[in-house]
Amino acid sequence: xxxxxxxxxxxxxxxxxxMTLQCAQDMNHEYMSWYRQDPGMGLRLIHYSVGAGITDQxxxxxxxxxxxxxxxxxxxxxxxxxxxxxxxxxxxxxxSGVTExxxxxxxRLTVV
Amino acid sequence: xxxxxxxxxxxxxxEGENLVLNCSFTDSAIYNLQWFRQDPGKGLTSLLLxxxxxxxxxxxxxxxxxxxxxxxxxxxxAASQPGDSATYxxxxxxxxxxxxxxxxxQGTILxxxx
Numbered sequence: 001x002x003x004x005x006x007x008x009x010x011x012x013x014x015x016x017x018x019m020t021l022q023c024a025q026d027m028n029h030e031y032m033s034w035y036r037q038d039p040g041m042g043l044r045l046i047h048y049s050v051g052a053g054i055t056d057q058x059x060x061x062x063x064x065x066x067x068x069x070x071x072x073x074x075x076x077x078x079x080x081x082x083x084x085x086x087x088x089x090x091x092x093x094x095x096s097g098v099t100e101x102x103x104x105x106x107x108r109l110t111v112v
Numbered sequence: 113x114x115x116x117x118x119x120x121x122x123x124x125x126x127e128g129e130n131l132v133l134n135c136s137f138t139d140s141a142i143y144n145l146q147w148f149r150q151d152p153g154k155g156l157t158s159l160l161l162x163x164x165x166x167x168x169x170x171x172x173x174x175x176x177x178x179x180x181x182x183x184x185x186x187x188x189x190a191a192s193q194p195g196d197s198a199t200y201x202x203x204x205x206x207x208x209x210x211x212x213x214x215x216x217x218q219g220t221i222l223x224x225x226x
Contacts, residue, residue: 031212043201043216050212058213090155097212098143098205103156 002026006091006104013081013111021076021107023091029102031094032074036060036087037106043090049074050097081111114139116204118217125192125224133187133220135202140180143207147176147187150199150219159200160187192224 007022025032033048045058049068063085065077074093078085088108094101115138125131135145144163148156160169162178162185169176175188185202199221203214 033212033214035214040218042218043203043214045213048212092156092214094212098207100158100161101146101203101205101214102158103148105155 004091004093004102004104006089006107008107009105010108011110013078013109015081015083015111017081019078019081021078021089021091021109023074023076023104024072025074025091025093025102026072027093027095027102028071029093029095030071031097031099032068033058033092033101034064034066034074034076035090035092037090038087046076046089048097078109083111085109086111114142114204114206114210114215116202116215116217118200118202118220120220121218122221123223125222127192127194127224127226129192129224130188130190131192131222133189133200133202133222135185135187135217137183137185137204137215139204139206140183141207142180142204144205145176145178145185146203146205146214147174147185148201148203150201152199156201189222192222194224194226196224197222 034046035043047066049055091104119134147159160176173190199219201219203216206213
């Protein structure tokens with residue numbers, strides 16, 4: 001079972017570059033979300049989606065864009081990378097917003 | 113704003129011990145509570161989900177309880193093994209206007225030594 005798949009696993013960007021973190025799930029889950037994990041800050045919600053075509057902001061949305069054109073995919077776009085966006089990014093999915101959440105293996109991003 | 117606290121921050125025990133990890137939350141309107149395990153450099157693995165209508169949930173050597181009135185959840189690990197060494201995270205599922213948002217604790221780093 002693939003579950004939640006994130007690509008790439010590692011990425012180094014220069015300040016100002018843009019990129020897209022990919023997330024795909026094969027469980028037909030409606031709810032998908034992106035978190036970032038930083039030492040001392042824990043996991044914080046960036047953006048989430050309750051279904052295809054519907055997205056909303058989480059706790060730390062600035063500098064990130066999302067879209068949800070299909071149930072399976074929920075990409076996260078960094079518009080102009082900054083060193084403060086150095087972090088580990090996790091994508092999660094669940095059947096609904098209050099059912100068991102499943103996480104991907106993460107993308108470790110470094111912005112220099 | 114929901115805040116989740118996990119105690120202790122780190123725990124080191126010899127193999128075979130039974131142990132308890134604690135999770136407390138400030139907003140009793142929490143919907144469900146989920147426990148995760150995270151190995152170094154890896155993603156989060158779901159261990160147990162306790163629904164708001166339940167008081168506890170069991171999976172193998174793991175037992176998690178939820179007391180919404182006191183704002184507490186505990187994860188009990190029986191007969192600990194070195195393979196249980198990891199960071200354990202609890203997270204509250206919010207309902208209402210914060211629907212779907214998971215609020216995480218900082219985690220408990222568990223080391224089980226042979």
